Structure formats: structure tokens, C-alpha cells
Amino acid sequence: PDDMSPSQQIGYDKFLGGLLIEGFNEISCRSRYQFARYHKNSTRIPSSYLLERLRRQEALQKKCGPGTRSYMQAVQHLMSGQGINMTDCNYLFLTIHAGLGNRMLEIASAFLYALLTNRILLLDRYKEIGDLFCEPFPGTSWLIPADFPLNYGEFTQSSPESYGNMLQNKVVGGNTDRSLSGSRPPYVFLYLDGNYEFHDKLFFCEDDQQFLQGVPWLIMRTDMYFIPSLFLIPSYQDELSRLFPEKDAVFHHLARYLFHPTNSIWYSVTRYYRSYLARADKRVGIQIRIFEKEGILQRNGKFPHVLQQILSCAQKEKLLPETSMTDDAATATENNRTIAVLTTSLTSWYSDQIREKYTEHRAVDGTRVEVYQPSHEEYQRSRNKKHNMKAVAEIYLLSMTDVLITSGFSTFGYAAQGLSGLTPWIMFRSENHVVPDPPCRRAMSIEPCFHQAPYYDCKAKRNGDLGKVVPFVRHCEDVSWGLKVV
């Protein structure tokens, strides 16, 4: 129901359909078991096979994680420089650099890839992940130990260790079947950032996956949600359909499983929610992300056409009431409804304008519209801890709303919609400062978009339209060349 607030929601399922297990210390990470109190029970039920595989992954993470004998041996082998055999403990180490939305998408992608390939997922410890999120796996850590010996910070796309580079220089692969060719290096660097190139993208081909299966350590750098392309790799297809019979809930389940904001973030989220959002009859989240180039006349992210787009989207789709042009109190209808609008943006200008609009003119149906925005950071500072904590907090606040309007192209919005399970209205990027028509459209699914998805058809060995291979992987609404699961 629309009027649900945390205190009113009874019977919430704190284990999220079995995604979470009992036994974590509640006090050291309150968000883990309190998430359900602030979110509607999901209509998406995780499959029992997904739950089984999560438990198996947890056991593997514990068996091979930092501090274990297996881990120490694996690190020794890593440095020995010899091609060695695979053991039970093989690793996927994800380096981290991007904004918070991107980070959540890439961690979820890497986790699923690790699960599919029976690897332990470890994360860069220097990008304050530990300040943002609690440990998701019981009895072990997902942060790489400080004494990890590789200088991964220096790896680039053109490093000799990069897989694309190895292919290009014919260190591996070549004309022979890559799955059969010679010995494997102890580690390979996978460069999967948005500006990756042809050889890097061969990561998404079956033969290359066969080859990589024999490499004990994969060091991955990415800033993208690459899961849609995993659905196109034949050897993963069966497993993926068993894990996710409802295909469009992949990120939804993984995000609820993996991400639990640390106590100080959770405290600010829940305090804000209770102070400003809980009592409203309906909560409308509006995520405003401006990718426009700033001109001489438009500074500080203030674009009148974007404001117009937000309002026309919200009113046309009846997410917010129209405002009356005449302010004749005698003719005004009254109702006792309150809508709380939660905006997130780097600037406060949009929320100020929306608030002003509803203060100066009453809503035609008499609804009270209140507008809140937790922060306005002005510009992106992805190396700043406090800044990143605010970003996480706002992603979670957005995910607690009842209706979501997001900005196309933005992973910040994808993360919120995935956590909440709400199908958002997406505002498309405008061209030449003209409000697009329609100003927004309902998304096809709650899944994030893989922005720079490869378009190489591995089997045909030429470029192709990968949005047409299977019915459930299509081009995104907001990024025409991207791919998303629907």
C-alpha cells in the first residue's frame, strides 16, 4: 500500500527471501537485517538454486579467503611467475575506481562472474569499500589483504599482463583454439572499462572464457554492469537461467544480498527517512543527474529545460499533481494527502524550484507536496570518503520511495531502482536543450544497462546486433547501443 511507513510495516522478512542468513552480528551492521523494515517485501522471490549457490559461494569465500593457508599458497604461486595448475582456490580480484553507482554495478557483476566460475571475489581495500559497506560473507573478508604483492595500481590497458594485450601480441590465443593452447600464466589482468577495445572485449567470447578458466588469478578492472553479456555466453546460459528464472531480477537479488551500508551511513539514512519521508502518504524519488556540457550561460548544473522535463514527466505520468494557475482559495479542493518528494542531485537548484512551484501554487487536488534533498555536493569527488558516504546514503533513500523517476545514462539511478525493485520512469537525455517528447518513459525492467556492451558476435566472428540474439537481452531504453536483461 501507498501509506506504508517503517513502523506500519509488519511481517517484514528480514532475511529477504533467504538471501541473507542468520548469524551475523546485528549491532556491527544494522542495515543488514533492517533493510526489509524500510523496503516493501520484494515481489521477486530468489530461486532455491540461487540460495544454494550463494551458500556454496560463502563456503568457498571462507575456505580460500584472506588469512587461510589456501590464500597464502595462492599468493605464493602468483609471485612464482610459473604457469601452474588450478587448485580449489582461484580468485577474481576487482580493482575499484569509479563513482558509487558504477561501483555497485561492477561489484555485483564481478560477484556473479566469480560465482559462475567458482572463484573467490576479493575487492580493492584502498577505495574505502570497508567504510561504505559491511562484509557480505560470514567468517571472512572480501577485502584483499594489505600485503597483496602485485602492484595492480599500475596495470593499464596496455600492460603486458592485460588479456587484450596478450591476445594482440599473440602471447596467448592466435589461430589455434585458445582453450587448448599451452600453459597459462599465473594471473591475467582484465581491462573492461568503458573505453576498452576489440581484444579486451573478447573476454565475452566462449573460447576466451575456456582459456581464462585455467588462470588461477584474474585481476579485473571495470566500471560497468556486464551481466547482460554473460547471458550471451553459451556455457553460462543454463546456469544463469537456473539461478535467475526471473531474469530481470539479477541485480535486484545480488544487490540486496551484497550491499549493506555501514552503521554511520545507515543511521543517517534511517534518521532522514523517519524525519521527512515516513509520514507522507506517498514518496516520490527523483534522481537528477546532469550530463550536459556546461556553457557560459549555464553554470552549476542549472538547466531550465531539465527542470521542465522533470515537471512534465511527473505531471504527465500523474506521479505529482498539477498546480493550479488561479490561487482562488474558495474554489480549491481540499484533501489531507501529503506527497514527499525526495530529490537527489549535485545541485539544489531543481529541488528549490520544484518546492517553490508547489509553495506558490496549490496542487489542483489539494495534495500537499513537500520537497526534500539530503545534500548538494556540487561536483563529483569520488576519492572523498564523506562524499561517497553521502552518495550511498542517497542511493538507499531513493530505493525507499514508492515511485522513482531517474535520469537516463546514470548508474546512480540504476542502483536505486535495483535495490528497490521499482520500475522507474526514465528521463532521456535531451538534445540541444529541448525537452524530449515524451519527457520520460517507463523502463522495460528493473535491470541496469550495460553501457559499452560489445557488439562482436564471437561465433560468426564479425560484428552483429547482440540485442537480437535472445529475447531477454535487448538494447536499453536510455543507451541505444547498450544491453539490458528484460
Ligand code: GDP
Ligand atoms: P553516474 O555517473 O551517474 O553513472 O553515477 P556514479 O554514482 O557512478 O557516479 C556519480 C558520482 O557523482 C556519485 O557516486 C557521487 O559521488 C556523485 N553524485 C552524482 N549524483 C549525486 C547525487 O544525486 N547525490 C550525491 N550525494 N552524489 C551524487
